[in-house]
Amino acid sequence: MPFDILALAAAGSLAAATLCQAQELRITYSNQKFEPAEITVPAGKAFTIRVKNATAKAMEFESGALKVEKVIPANSEAVINVRAQTAGRYEFFDEFNEKSKGYVNVK
Numbered sequence: 001m002p003f004d005i006l007a008l009a010a011a012g013s014l015a016a017a018t019l020c021q022a023q024e025l026r027i028t029y030s031n032q033k034f035e036p037a038e039i040t041v042p043a044g045k046a047f048t049i050r051v052k053n054a055t056a057k058a059m060e061f062e063s064g065a066l067k068v069e070k071v072i073p074a075n076s077e078a079v080i081n082v083r084a085q086t087a088g089r090y091e092f093f094d095e096f097n098e099k100s101k102g103y104v105n106v107k
Contacts, residue, residue: 022081023047027102029061029072029094030054034102043087043106052077060095066104069095 025039027049041047051061053072061080062069065088072078085106094100 024050026050028052028054029059032097032100037102038105040105040107044084046084047082049080050077061092062095063090063092065090
């Protein structure tokens with residue numbers, strides 16, 4: 001019985017460590033564009049996107065495909081956690097200016 005508890009605790013620690021190691025990507029939003037406009041991540045692994053809004057107005061980072069949305073105030077940044085995805089190309093955009101688009105390539 002004590003072995004089962006130790007094994008369960010070790011598995012929980014491993015899972016927590018894996019979550020903490022999620023890949024972080026950085027994107028800057030300025031002049032109504034995302035830079036870089038395309039990022040690539042491995043399939044089947046969670047990741048985070050740190051979005052820096054370098055404009056004087058709020059923007060909303062949104063992706064229906066990735067199931068995320070976040071309002072980011074002017075001249076600030078936010079971290080967006082994204083669940084593991086299957087291979088594909090996923091669009092994101094500024095909800096307040098839908099012409100501003102980018103893509104996450106999951107391979």
